[in-house]
Amino acid sequence: MNVELNPIPHGGITAAAGFKATGIHAGFRRNPNKLDMALLVADEPCVAAGVFTQNVFCAAPVQLCKDRLNGEGYGTARAVVANSGNANAATGTVGLDVAYRAAEHVAEVVGCLPEEVLVASTGVIGVPLPFEPYENTAAALAQAGTAHEAGHAAAIAIMTTDTHPKEYAVSWESKDPAFAGITFTVGGCCKGSGMIMPNMATMISLVTTDFPVTGPAAYAALKAAVDAGFNKVTVDSDTSTNDTCILLANGAAAPHSYVADGVAYEEFCTALTAVCMELARKIAIDGEGATRLVTVNVTGAATDADADLAARAIANSPLVKTAIAGRDANWGRIAAAAGKSGATFEQEKVDIDIMGMPVMRAGLPVSFSEEEALRRFEEPEIVLDINLGAGECATRIWTCDFTHDYISINGDYRT
Amino acid sequence: MNVELNPIPHGGITAAAGFKATGIHAGFRRNPNKLDMALLVADEPCVAAGVFTQNVFCAAPVQLCKDRLNGEGYGTARAVVANSGNANAATGTVGLDVAYRAAEHVAEVVGCLPEEVLVASTGVIGVPLPFEPYENTAAALAQAGTAHEAGHAAAIAIMTTDTHPKEYAVSWESKDPAFAGITFTVGGCCKGSGMIMPNMATMISLVTTDFPVTGPAAYAALKAAVDAGFNKVTVDSDTSTNDTCILLANGAAAPHSYVADGVAYEEFCTALTAVCMELARKIAIDGEGATRLVTVNVTGAATDADADLAARAIANSPLVKTAIAGRDANWGRIAAAAGKSGATFEQEKVDIDIMGMPVMRAGLPVSFSEEEALRRFEEPEIVLDINLGAGECATRIWTCDFTHDYISINGDYRT
Numbered sequence: 090m091n092v093e094l095n096p097i098p099h100g101g102i103t104a105a106a107g108f109k110a111t112g113i114h115a116g117f118r119r120n121p122n123k124l125d126m127a128l129l130v131a132d133e134p135c136v137a138a139g140v141f142t143q144n145v146f147c148a149a150p151v152q153l154c155k156d157r158l159n160g161e162g163y164g165t166a167r168a169v170v171a172n173s174g175n176a177n178a179a180t181g182t183v184g185l186d187v188a189y190r191a192a193e194h195v196a197e198v199v200g201c202l203p204e205e206v207l208v209a210s211t212g213v214i215g216v217p218l219p220f221e222p223y224e225n226t227a228a229a230l231a232q233a234g235t236a237h238e239a240g241h242a243a244a245i246a247i248m249t250t251d252t253h254p255k256e257y258a259v260s261w262e263s264k265d266p267a268f269a270g271i272t273f274t275v276g277g278c279c280k281g282s283g284m285i286m287p288n289m290a291t292m293i294s295l296v297t298t299d300f301p302v303t304g305p306a307a308y309a310a311l312k313a314a315v316d317a318g319f320n321k322v323t324v325d326s327d328t329s330t331n332d333t334c335i336l337l338a339n340g341a342a343a344p345h346s347y348v349a350d351g352v353a354y355e356e357f358c359t360a361l362t363a364v365c366m367e368l369a370r371k372i373a374i375d376g377e378g379a380t381r382l383v384t385v386n387v388t389g390a391a392t393d394a395d396a397d398l399a400a401r402a403i404a405n406s407p408l409v410k411t412a413i414a415g416r417d418a419n420w421g422r423i424a425a426a427a428g429k430s431g432a433t434f435e436q437e438k439v440d441i442d443i444m445g446m447p448v449m450r451a452g453l454p455v456s457f458s459e460e461e462a463l464r465r466f467e468e469p470e471i472v473l474d475i476n477l478g479a480g481e482c483a484t485r486i487w488t489c490d491f492t493h494d495y496i497s498i499n500g501d502y503r504t
Numbered sequence: 505m506n507v508e509l510n511p512i513p514h515g516g517i518t519a520a521a522g523f524k525a526t527g528i529h530a531g532f533r534r535n536p537n538k539l540d541m542a543l544l545v546a547d548e549p550c551v552a553a554g555v556f557t558q559n560v561f562c563a564a565p566v567q568l569c570k571d572r573l574n575g576e577g578y579g580t581a582r583a584v585v586a587n588s589g590n591a592n593a594a595t596g597t598v599g600l601d602v603a604y605r606a607a608e609h610v611a612e613v614v615g616c617l618p619e620e621v622l623v624a625s626t627g628v629i630g631v632p633l634p635f636e637p638y639e640n641t642a643a644a645l646a647q648a649g650t651a652h653e654a655g656h657a658a659a660i661a662i663m664t665t666d667t668h669p670k671e672y673a674v675s676w677e678s679k680d681p682a683f684a685g686i687t688f689t690v691g692g693c694c695k696g697s698g699m700i701m702p703n704m705a706t707m708i709s710l711v712t713t714d715f716p717v718t719g720p721a722a723y724a725a726l727k728a729a730v731d732a733g734f735n736k737v738t739v740d741s742d743t744s745t746n747d748t749c750i751l752l753a754n755g756a757a758a759p760h761s762y763v764a765d766g767v768a769y770e771e772f773c774t775a776l777t778a779v780c781m782e783l784a785r786k787i788a789i790d791g792e793g794a795t796r797l798v799t800v801n802v803t804g805a806a807t808d809a810d811a812d813l814a815a816r817a818i819a820n821s822p823l824v825k826t827a828i829a830g831r832d833a834n835w836g837r838i839a840a841a842a843g844k845s846g847a848t849f850e851q852e853k854v855d856i857d858i859m860g861m862p863v864m865r866a867g868l869p870v871s872f873s874e875e876e877a878l879r880r881f882e883e884p885e886i887v888l889d890i891n892l893g894a895g896e897c898a899t900r901i902w903t904c905d906f907t908h909d910y911i912s913i914n915g916d917y918r919t
Contacts, residue, residue, distance in 0.1 A: 146843035146851045146867075179839060179851070181868045214836030215869040330840050407822070421629030424594055425745050428561035436561045436594070452561075453596045454630040493908050 092261050092356040094363055097276065100258025101240030104276030105299040107132045107341030111233040112246030115222035117212070118174040124246035126222060128229040129169040129295055130199055135337040137166035137207065138308040140315045142332035148178035149188040149218075150208040151333060157207060163304035167201040169335055170226065171209035171247050171293055173280070177218040178210075178330040184218060191223045198226045209293045209333045211249055211280060244278035247293050255279050255371040259360050265353035273300040273342050273353075275360045279319075279334075281372040294319065294334040294368060300357045301340030310358045311336045318365030322373050322487045336361070373487035374469075378494030382470040383413055384487055387427075389440075391480035395432035399477060400486040402430030410491030413471055418462040420448035427475055438478025444471060507676050507771040509778055512691065515673025516655030519691030520714040522547045522756030526648040527661030530637035532627070533589040539661035541637060543644040544584040544710055545614055550752040552581035552622065553723040555730045557747035563593035564603040564633075565623040566748060572622060578719035582616040584750055585641065586624035586662050586708055588695070592633040593625075593745040599633060606638045613641045624708045624748045626664055626695060659693035662708050670694050670786040674775050680768035688715040688757050688768075690775045694734075694749075696787040709734065709749040709783060715772045716755030725773045726751045733780030737788050737902045751776070788902035789884075793909030797885045798828055799902055802842075804855075806895035810847035814892060815901040817845030825906030828886055833877040835863035842890055853893025859886060 097104050108131050115126035139158045141151050158164040170191060177184045192206040199206070210218065233239060244254035258276025263269070277296035302310070315334050374382045385404045390396035403409055406426040412419035420441050428436065441449035444465035446457050471490070512519050523546050530541035554573045556566050573579040585606060592599045607621040614621070625633065648654060659669035673691025678684070692711035717725070730749055789797045800819045805811035818824055821841040827834035835856050843851065856864035859880035861872050886905070 144840060144843040145847075145849060146839045146854075179836060179864070179867060179869060181852075214840065215864075330843060421594060424561045425559060425629065428559035428745060432560075434560060437596075439561075449594070449630075452594060454594060493912070497908070 092264070092359050094259040094261050094360055097258040097260055097274070099237040099241070100276045101237060101244055101256035101278045102129055102276055102295050102297045103235050103237060103240035104258035105274040105297045105341070107299055107339045108297045108337070109233040109235045110240050110243040111229050112242030112244070113225060113229045113232070115172070115225040115229070117172045117222045124242060125172055125174050126225065126229060127171045127243035127246040128226065128233055129243060129297070129337070130230065130233055131167050131337055131339050132341070133339055134165050134167050134201070134205060135339040136163065136302055136304050136307045138163040138304065138311045138336045139207070140311055140334045142330060144330045146179060146330045148176055148210060148331040149180055149184035150177055150210045151331060152185060153188045153192060154207050154209070154333060154335070157204060163308040165205055166207050166337060167205040168195055168199045169207045169209065169295055169337070170195050170223070171295070172222065173247050173249050174212040175216055175218045176210050176212045176214050176331050179215040180217055187218045187220050190220055194223050195226050198230055207335055209331070209335070211247060211293050211331055214330060240276070240278065247278070247280040249280060250377055251280050251375055253375065255368055255375065257364050257367040257371070259363055261356055261360055263353050263356055265351050265356065267351060268343060268353050271342060273357065273360070274298060275300065275357070275364050277364050277368055279368045279372065293331070296334070296336045296361070296364060298336070298338045298357070298361070299340065299342035300338055301343040302338045302354070302357060306354060307336055307338050310361050313358065314362040314365040317362050318369040321485060322369045370487055373489050376489030378492040378497070379489030380492060381413055381490045382487065383489055384470060384472045384485060386472065386474045386483070386485050387477065388474070388483040389476040389478045389480060390482040391433050393482045393484065395479070396482045396484040398430040399427045399432040399475065400484050402426045403473065403475065404486040404488035407491055410488065414490040414492045416463055416466040418443045418446070418448060418457070418459070420454065423473060423475065424449060427477065432477065434477040434479040440476040440478065442474040444468065507679070507774050509674040509676050509775055512673040512675055512689065514652040514656070515691045516652060516659055516671035516693045517544055517691055517710050517712045518650050518652060518655035519673035520689040520712045520756070522714055522754045523712045523752065524648040524650050525655050525658040526644050527657030527659070528640060528644045528647070530587070530640040530644070532587045532637045539657060540587055540589050541640065541644060542586040542658035542661040543641065543648055544658060544712070544752070545645065545648055546582050546752055546754050547756070548754055549580050549582050549616070549620060550754040551578065551717055551719050551722045553578040553719065553726045553751045555726055555749045557745060559745045561594060561745045563591055563625060563746040564595055564599035565592055565625045566746060567600060568603045568607060569622050569624070569748060569750070572619060578723040580620055581622050581752060582620040583610055583614045584622045584624065584710055584752070585610050585638070586710070587637065588662050588664050589627040590631055590633045591625050591627045591629050591746050594630040595632055602633045602635050605635055609638050610641050613645055622750055624746070624750070626662060626708050626746050629745060655691070655693065662695040664695060665792055666695050666790055668790060670783055670790065672779050672782040672786070674778055676771055676775055678768050678771055680766050680771065682766060683758060683768050686757060688772065688775070689713060690715065690772070690779045692779050692783055694783045694787065708746070711749070711751045711776070711779060713751070713753045713772070713776070714755065714757035715753055716758040717753045717769070717772060721769060722751055722753050725776050728773060729777040729780040732777050733784040736900060737784045785902055788904050791904030793907040793912070794904030795907060796828055796905045797902065798904055799885060799887045799900060801887065801889045801898070801900050802892065803889070803898040804891040804893045804895060805897040806848050808897045808899065810894070811897045811899040813845040814842045814847040814890065815899050817841045818888065818890065819901040819903035822906055825903065829905040829907045831878055831881040833858045833861070833863060833872070833874070835869065838888060838890065839864060842892070847892065849892040849894040855891040855893065857889040859883065
């Protein structure tokens with residue numbers, strides 16, 4: 090799809106027309122300086138689509154969203170309330186009750202149906218989520234706005250071990266004759282740093298657009314964007330109980346309703362995927378303890394599934410990730426990870442490059458300058474290219490290096 | 505099988521009758537104080553069985569062994585030569601040539617056919633293996649012996665990042681009328697610390713027995729023992745290119761040839777499995793950077809495959825392993841790992857115990873004393889019990905905690 094996307098400086102969930110947001114300290118966390126509740130409100134009811142964790146231990150807010158959106162699918166929504174500090178997971182019927190009461194309360198404050206409110210939570214598992222903080226929803230709504238600072242506050246409010254908020258937005262001028270000259274926008278924010286692995290990659294991601302789209306088309310576009318973005322990130326191979334990606338589409342920028350299958354829809358899909366991919370990269374960059382973004386490109390695979398198997402095995406290998414932390418161009422571990430992945434190939438046909446430097450050709454090591462390797466490891470993004478020599482399929486997975494800080498962060502997170 | 509196994513103090517690969525061994529510094533490593541070549545020689549040709557890595561990047565010595573033993577299977581052998589410091593992996597036809605020349609040279613020194621020599625290597629991948637050190641085989645043979653110190657030297661010579669040698673042997677008096685009053689022995693050694701994950705668990709394991717067994721029966725027994733032992737260990741989810749487990753059975757303790765399907769064979773299988781399980785536990789205890797052995801017991805699974813999926817997901821979860829390193833009874837991460845594993849169960853039926861302390865019942869947290877938990881975490885073995893409430897199947901997986909030292913060891917192993 091040939092569409093020119095324009096990144097919006099500081100753009101996030103309030104970049105698209107017709108959405109306001111905020112982040113406040115509502116009381117989910119003890120520290121009064123920490124924002125812990127994000128509120129996203131659309132001026133009008135929107136098409137809503139959602140993709141959720143596949144974990145059997147599925148948190149109460151995920152169950153509520155699935156109920157609202159017909160499983161993993163689509164429906165209608167006006168508002169999303171998300172909190173950090175407590176995941177409302179493994180909390181049983183009591184947790185479900187709090188989630189539903191929260192939605193009811195937000196609906197009352199916003200002035201919509203309870204069925205039009207979605208709920209997301211992230212934080213510690215197994216601790217009862219208090220209802221009281223939701224009583225600050227009216228205060229949140231009062232300060233919700235459309236400025237990028239407002240979206241920024243929401244992005245901050247959903248952070249847990251993240252070291253910085255993650256936002257991205259793009260706009261494009263449609264070339265579809267039906268929407269000539271109209272500029273649409275897709276913007277989103279997400280949080281995620283540990284317990285990051287498909288399917289889904291991020292614990293919470295909220296995306297908004299003023300593009301006009303039907304429910305089924307919104308869900309299809311979101312599923313594809315999530316597969317190309319968040320589902321290609323792995324920080325530690327652990328899948329969370331709360332992974333949630335919600336898209337709200339209000340059509341506010343369009344003068345008339347959407348025509349399916351048009352050029353405009355393809356443009357929208359391209360933009361949505363670009364936003365999800367960029368947010369996914371931001372998650373990998375901010376992986377717990379990470380000092381380097383690692384991009385694993387697998388080519389020459391016999392099938393798409395083989396490409397994914399090999400790339401994921403490399404990206405999840407603690408030996409590969411610790412080697413990168415140690416600035417060690419250890420192609421042997423990359424080869425061994427590909428070899429154990431289950432992908433079909435012959436070792437005599439494998440080529441590996443680290444940061445553009447050939448280190449293996451036809452299954453045999455190629456001598457290289459260790460000094461040059463060390464120099465290239467100073468880059469913030471480490472690119473590994475693996476050609477399996479077995480076919481035409483390819484994929485890309487993002488991860489990060491594996492450092493002492495990951496151990497420190499996770500060795501005493503709860504206590 | 506009701507057989508009384510007697511552990512042999514300091515027992516290893518020379519515990520069974522008719523085997524001698526040694527470990528010498530042959531020159532594979534630079535440090536002259538580090539043993540780097542293990543030689544195991546049987547007085548007579550033995551039944552030999554082997555189980556090997558499933559990694560596509562399969563090292564030259566593994567290819568040689570598979571050639572000798574009809575793939576992963578059985579054959580005849582007199583000697584095994586194993587080196588540390590260099591894995592002879594990703595070394596192409598040159599590496600294969602060195603492995604075959606090594607076997608030829610050892611055969612000449614020992615006085616057997618080249619086809620009766622097996623070769624194993626462990627260490628750095630992708631560096632050409634020199635042939636010269638093998639020229640010290642005669643010196644090794646001269647000092648090979650049957651004392652447990654001799655087997656101990658061999659166990660030391662195959663160590664890489666292992667912090668101590670791993671050996672175990674048991675004997676039993678047969679209750680089979682055909683072998684009344686005869687005492688048989690199974691003993692083994694292994695090395696393995698990192699790049700440890702099924703299938704196979706260890707890079708090198710050598711096991712000997714004086715029990716009389718046919719090739720097919722030896723292979724069947726070894727496969728079952730490896731599945732119950734080494735294949736249930738995971739240190740870091742990485743499968744090596746060199747994993748090798750070789751069994752030599754000489755029948756030296758038996759007055760006559762073996763009768764299949766008898767009580768004696770069942771006794772032997774029990775003993776062989778016990779040796780492989782104990783060696784496997786020793787690998788987990790000595791996992792790179794490990795401070796705790798972690799035993800994951802999954803019960804109540806719908807199928808054996810589900811039990812394995814759930815136990816392996818928990819044992820491989822960096823979040824679970826770092827929590828244990830941090831002495832944190834974080835049942836939420838255990839639940840989340842089981843939930844992402846792909847095993848079928850309902851969260852409302854899950855029970856979890858940490859060190860015998862109930863922490864989750866019916867999917868909901870159970871309050872427990874953090875002080876008591878900290879006390880129990882002082883034990884050298886941490887036991888996690890997870891009942892999925894979905895059926896009758898069960899399994900046990902061994903792993904270790906995940907500490908700063910794992911990162912340090914693997915951050916600059918090669919350089």
